[in-house]
Amino acid sequence: MLIGCPKEIKPQEFRVGLTPNAALEAISHGHQVIIETGAGAGSGFTDEDYTKIGAEIVDTAEEIFARAEMVVKVKEPQAVERRQLREGQLLFTYLHLAPDPSQTRDLLDSGVTAIAYETVTDRHGGLPLLAPMSEVAGRLAPQMGAWSLQKANGGRGVLMGGVPGVRPANVTIIGGGVVGTAAARVAVGMGANVTILDRSVPRLSYLDDIFHGRLTTQFSDAAAIADLITRADMVIGAVLIPGAAAPKLITREQLSTMQPGAVLVDVAIDQGGCFETSRPTTHAEPVYEVDGVMHYCVANMPGAVARTSTIALGNATLPFMLALANKGWRKACEDDPHLMEGLNTHAGHLTHYAVGRALEIDVLSPAKALKI
Template identity: 70%
Template sequence: MQIGCPKEIKPQEFRVGLTPAAAAEAAAHGHQVLVEAGAGLGAGFPDEDYLAAGARIAPDAAAIYGDCDLIVKVKEPQPAERAMLRRGQVLFAYLHLAPDPEQARDLLACGVTAIAYETVTDARGALPLLAPMSEVAGRLAPQVGAWALQKANGGRGVLLGGVPGVGPANVLIIGGGVVGAAAARVAVGMGANVTVMDRSLPRLSWLDDNFMGKLATRHASAAATAELVQAADMVVGAVLVPGAATPKLLSRAALATMPRGAVLVDVAIDQGGCFETSRPTTHQDPIYEVDGVIHYCVANMPGAVARTSTQALGNATLPFLLALADKGWRRALVDDAHLRAGLSTHEGQLTSPPVGEALGMAAITPDQLLAG
């Protein structure tokens, strides 16, 4: 099979969909690998590394989309990229379709078979291709929040860990999953006063056991959220509904109760965000202010640490990539229910019911598609 890896064109996105190590594995399986010139430079992988791995270098994206059967990316295809996709081609990438009706319509119109990293599952019901980037974004969240808290950036001028005689910042993390736990680990390490909220009592118990009293846990409710945000210097939104739009857990009215210069870090912005006032931003222009509260809503946070992120993502995606290339998409999905859960569109048919519900579109399940 001809596997293609284009250069990412989303603003300030430095990751790449295929590492040289993954290209070498695919080549060893007998596949042809085509990488766009300069695609890996942002992650520290020059074209020479791909050539040494057995890949070929394409002069531009048109050569990738025109010649390759399987397109491997990081972020969702931008409008110019979607115009080059076609029926009979497989796209393997993060898609986040629930808050993006325009992308959904374009993928359906071009007929591509699109498989979303973020809804591929594993035997534990977890999301193995989302988890590495959730770890990265979670660990980044307190760092970028601490930066936004600096007075020069519009924040309260509060040091996350405090100093002797002056207390630390109050950090509220909404969601105790992969993102929330990773954010808590860094925030605790920076000396902040950390509280994590979650609806799952077993998850709260796990957090309490693993952090050994170094953070507080609270069962998530509207009342508890309203109480805790009033004293929060930083709130990290770390909730996820797989494949679906994120619920709005903090209203604009709640902002009025927060300290002026407090910071919101919305890690869930890829799925629409979990704060009513959230809107996507970029690394180039990452923050904005609403009612005196600073918002950090960068939609591709892991792109800031592109080399680490690319390697972590490549480790996770490689087995699935090889299965798609070795077997073809249909056999690979028939053989693996977890990969099958990632199927989002095929030849004009939406195959993700959560996306269909979010966008008001008709959808069938991947199982129904394959049975048909």
């Protein structure tokens, strides 16, 4: 199979879909790999790193999309990229379709077969291709929130760990999954007073156990959130409904109950955001203010630490990418029902139920899509 990897063009996105190590693995399995020149530069990989292991460097993304049988990316294809996709081509990347009807329509119109990293599952009910980026985003969230709390950046002027005689920051984390747990580790490590909420009592027991009483756990409901945000210096939104739009857990009206200069960090922004006032931002302009509350809503947080993120993502995607290349997408999905969960579009049909519910679009079952 001819595998192509274009340079990411989303603003301030420095990751790359294929590392040289992943390209070498594909080549060693008998596949051809073409990489757009400069694609790996933001992650610290040179064109020479790819050519010396047998990959071909091409000058333009247009050539990648025209030639490649499988296109491997990091972020969802931008409008100019979507116009180059075609039926019979395989796209393997993050998509986050539920809050993005225009992208969904473009993918359906193109006829491309699109497998989304974020909806591939594992036998434990996890999301193995989302997990490494969730770890990165979770660990970044308190760090970015702490920066936003600085007075010069519009925040309350509160130090996360406080100092002797001055209390630390109050940090509320909504969601105790991969993102929330990673965020809690860093926030606790910074000395903050951390409360983490989740709707699973077994998960709260697990968190209480692993943190040895260094944070507070609380069952997540509307009343608990409403109470905690009145005292919070920082709120980290870390909720996820696989494939679906994130629920809105803090309303515009509730911002008036928060302390002036408090910070909302919305890690769920790729899925539409979990705060009513959230809108996607970039690393160039990451923060905005609504009713005195600072919002950090960067839609590609892991791109800030591109080398770490690229290597972590590549480690996770490699086995699936090889299965798709070695077997073809139909056989790979037939053999692995967890990979089949990643199928979002094929031949003009939407094939993921959570996305269909969110966008009110009819869905063709993945099993039937395999036969088209």
